[in-house]
Amino acid sequence: xxxxxxxxxxxxxxxxxxxxxxxxxxxxxxxxxxxxxxxxxxxxxxxxxxxxxxxxxxxxxxxxxxxxxxxxxxxxxxxxxxxxxxxxxxxxxxxxxxxxxxxxxxxxxxxxxxxxxxxxxxxxxxxxxxxxxxxxxxxxxxxxxxxxxxxxxxxxxxxxxxxxxxxxxxxxxxxxxxxxxxxxxxxxxxxxxxxxxxxxxxxxxxxxxxxxxxxxxxxxxxxxxxxxxxxxxxxxxxxxxxxxxxxxxxxxxxxxxxxxxxxxxxxxxxxxxxxxxxxxxxxxxxxxxxxxxxxxxxxxxxxxxxxxxxxxxxxxxxxxxxxxxxxxxxxxxxxxx
Amino acid sequence: xxxxxxxxxxxxxxxxxxxxxxxxxxxxxxxxxxxxxxxxxxxxxxxxxxxxxxxxxxxxxxxxxxxxxxxxxxxxxxxxxxxxxxxxxxxxxxxxxxxxxxxxxxxxxxxxxxxxxxxxxxxxxxxxxxxxxxxxxxxxxxxxxxxxxxxxxxxxxxxxxxxxxxxxxxxxxxxxxxxxxxxxxxxxxxxxxxxxxxxxxxxxxxxxxxxxxxxxxxxxxxxxxxxxxxxxxxxxxxxxxxxxxxxxxxxxxxxxxxxxxxxxxxxxxxx
Numbered sequence: 001x002x003x004x005x006x007x008x009x010x011x012x013x014x015x016x017x018x019x020x021x022x023x024x025x026x027x028x029x030x031x032x033x034x035x036x037x038x039x040x041x042x043x044x045x046x047x048x049x050x051x052x053x054x055x056x057x058x059x060x061x062x063x064x065x066x067x068x069x070x071x072x073x074x075x076x077x078x079x080x081x082x083x084x085x086x087x088x089x090x091x092x093x094x095x096x097x098x099x100x101x102x103x104x105x106x107x108x109x110x111x112x113x114x115x116x117x118x119x120x121x122x123x124x125x126x127x128x129x130x131x132x133x134x135x136x137x138x139x140x141x142x143x144x145x146x147x148x149x150x151x152x153x154x155x156x157x158x159x160x161x162x163x164x165x166x167x168x169x170x171x172x173x174x175x176x177x178x179x180x181x182x183x184x185x186x187x188x189x190x191x192x193x194x195x196x197x198x199x200x201x202x203x204x205x206x207x208x209x210x211x212x213x214x215x216x217x218x219x220x221x222x223x224x225x226x227x228x229x230x231x232x233x234x235x236x237x238x239x240x241x242x243x244x245x246x247x248x249x250x251x252x253x254x255x256x257x258x259x260x261x262x263x264x265x266x267x268x269x270x271x272x273x274x275x276x277x278x279x280x281x282x283x284x285x286x287x288x289x290x291x292x293x294x295x296x297x298x299x300x301x302x303x304x305x306x307x308x309x310x311x312x313x314x315x316x317x318x319x320x321x322x323x324x325x326x327x328x329x330x331x332x333x334x335x336x337x
Numbered sequence: 338x339x340x341x342x343x344x345x346x347x348x349x350x351x352x353x354x355x356x357x358x359x360x361x362x363x364x365x366x367x368x369x370x371x372x373x374x375x376x377x378x379x380x381x382x383x384x385x386x387x388x389x390x391x392x393x394x395x396x397x398x399x400x401x402x403x404x405x406x407x408x409x410x411x412x413x414x415x416x417x418x419x420x421x422x423x424x425x426x427x428x429x430x431x432x433x434x435x436x437x438x439x440x441x442x443x444x445x446x447x448x449x450x451x452x453x454x455x456x457x458x459x460x461x462x463x464x465x466x467x468x469x470x471x472x473x474x475x476x477x478x479x480x481x482x483x484x485x486x487x488x489x490x491x492x493x494x495x496x497x498x499x500x501x502x503x504x505x506x507x508x509x510x511x512x513x514x515x516x517x518x519x520x521x522x523x524x525x526x527x528x529x530x531x532x533x534x535x536x537x538x539x540x541x542x543x544x545x546x547x548x549x550x551x552x553x554x555x556x557x558x559x560x561x562x563x564x565x566x567x568x569x570x571x572x573x574x575x576x577x578x579x580x581x582x583x584x585x586x587x588x589x590x591x592x593x594x595x596x597x598x599x600x601x602x603x604x605x606x607x608x
Contacts, residue, residue: 070381077381077422112590113575219604246579249572251384258382265578272580273570276407279543281569281583281607291607299585 001189005158006166009186011042017090020182022126025059026093027052036091045093047164050136051312055242056091056098060121061105063239066259067117067249073256082259084117090126090179096150096157097141097312099129101242103153107304108245117262126179129154130167132198138313139200140326146311148198156180160195168194204329206297206307208336213298219290223335227328228289230321235266237315237324238292243308246272267291293328338400338425340417346485347478350450351415352391352403355425367397369428372435372461373454373566373594376427377574378402383413387571389593390428391453393460394435400425403453403485429574430593433458433564438536442470446549448521448541449478452485454566454593455540459493466498473500473530477521480509502528522548525556532557538564543608550597563597567608583607 005013014024018040026045028037034052036059039045046052066082102122109118132139132148141147151157155176158167169187171177180187212218238244248265252258265272267288274280282288300308309325316324338355346352357363372394379385386408392401406415417423435458443462447455455476462469474493478484484503493501504517504524517524521541537558539549546565553563569581569588576590583603586592600608 072381079381109577111576113577115575115577216604220606245577247572248578249385251379251382253382255382260381260384265572265580267579275568275570276405276411277542287607294584295579295582299582302585 003169023089051095097310099153101310128156135198138317141311144311204333212336228286235268238266240314371432373432374428379424380413386410389454395464442535446539448545451540477504522552560598
């Protein structure tokens with residue numbers, strides 16, 4: 001016997017969570033893009049997607065957010081810190097790759113200086129993940145030591161029942177248990193057949209790739225130029241990536257009042273590393289793509305003992321020129337044979 | 338922080354002296370600042386720029402910074418007047434391990450606008466001169482006008498306990514220039530300081546560092562006795578924003594001060 005949440009009870013759950021003060025967020029299909037957004041009713045949630053175009057990173061690390069407001073008067077400067085709007089949230093229907101992406105970035109935002117913007121949102125969010133029953137050609141979680149029902153980063157894991165009837169509930173954390181206690185009367189104790197899990201084929205040999213990347217001789221390999229020749233440096237891959245975390249800090253306003261903002265930035269951009277003198281350490285697109293791959297599979301794990309990739313495949317799926325991490329690591333797998 | 342003094346060093350290059358407005362901030366600075374650290378200097382409405390703290394750890398009543406007017410933030414800083422308030426975040430990063438230099442000869446090598454970080458170390462040592470051996474400073478710029486801290490160069494030149502070698506790039510000399518003409522690595526090799534019991538501190542544009550390291554090797558310097566500071570583009574200074582890293586090293590956290598041995602382990606083409 002396990003806890004079951006039937007689909008027809010979900011709207012009542014959404015209502016209950018809302019009346020308990022939680023903002024309910026889930027996958028939604030907008031006109032041109034699918035994303036995670038706040039909803040009022042369960043009917044707005046779109047569970048048929050392999051995964052939304054945009055990741056849940058946006059909910060923890062928005063594309064642009066104010067850090068402080070300033071007002072300058074004759075003899076004084078007043079500043080007011082802008083922390084994220086407070087309030088508990090439940091993210092219902094995240095994918096395992098998105099949930100694990102947030103856990104991957106925790107050590108980065110937490111090492112040495114603790115990023116309040118990130119952790120306030122992390123602490124106020126319950127992540128309810130739905131295991132995948134379908135995948136597409138770009139999914140690569142299984143190549144990254146994860147699976148369509150990975151629990152990493154999730155507070156609750158829901159396993160879909162056969163026939164879209166609902167979900168089997170696996171409570172993983174106290175935060176998850178607490179959120180589901182508020183809807184306890186909508187849960188059933190029974191045994192229901194589960195829908196078959198998605199099949200994600202193994203796409204590359206991660207260990208072989210990492211060994212190749214760690215060999216200093218390969219830093220100057222022709223491979224980097226060849227694989228990145230068609231990269232147009234648009235940064236879609238980094239923006240849609242659940243784990244890419246680079247940002248810029250810019251002021252917006254006039255001499256007397258304005259906002260200092262944190263905006264997403266990308267290692268794909270030439271300006272990202274350009275010195276004032278004009279010298280640019282990563283002056284070519286191939287150096288920039290090499291940096292991205294090295295950072296994800298060599299530098300980041302060296303520092304935080306985890307790859308900075310959760311295998312969602314958005315970088316390849318949304319790339320306008322059909323390149324991404326999958327293609328790159330597949331090629332590296334071949335090189336290391 | 339309040340600008341209490343400022344002056345022109347060279348065309349487009351200014352030095353500002355800043356004083357703390359908040360006693361607690363000043364106390365924190367006094368406790369944490371060591372030579373080699375950097376800060377983010379800003380003007381609200383324009384943004385922040387990263388420069389070293391150019392004043393030494395032996396003088397913590399104020400912060401001095403030297404910068405070239407180049408973009409939006411540095412233009413706003415350059416236009417700020419005495420009495421104006423600007424922002425400072427820091428001090429961040431690691432430091433030159435000056436205690437380890439005690440009893441040793443010191444060789445400072447610097448080029449152009451890279452004298453400010455070196456100057457912080459120079460004064461930190463000169464302010465406790467008795468703790469160190471021979472002090473040699475090799476400094477070069479493209480032209481005579483581009484030399485910064487001219488008043489301090491005069492002072493160092495007059496001191497009997499400092500050996501100053503000044504040079505300008507060929508073509509950059511003025512009619513009354515009495516010092517060397519030639520690139521820093523060449524002039525360094527001519528001066529040929531002994532590597533025995535000597536620590537070298539070098540700071541300059543990437544191209545100067547590259548060739549100076551070769552010259553130091555020729556002179557017999559061990560890579561672990563050569564220190565430099567990397568001046569990468571930075572935004573957060575806190576090891577998060579992702580742009581300053583060279584290989585796996587976050588320059589803002591693990592640097593900006595590195596030994597040449599550490600630098601040689603970094604991917605050269607990403608420097």
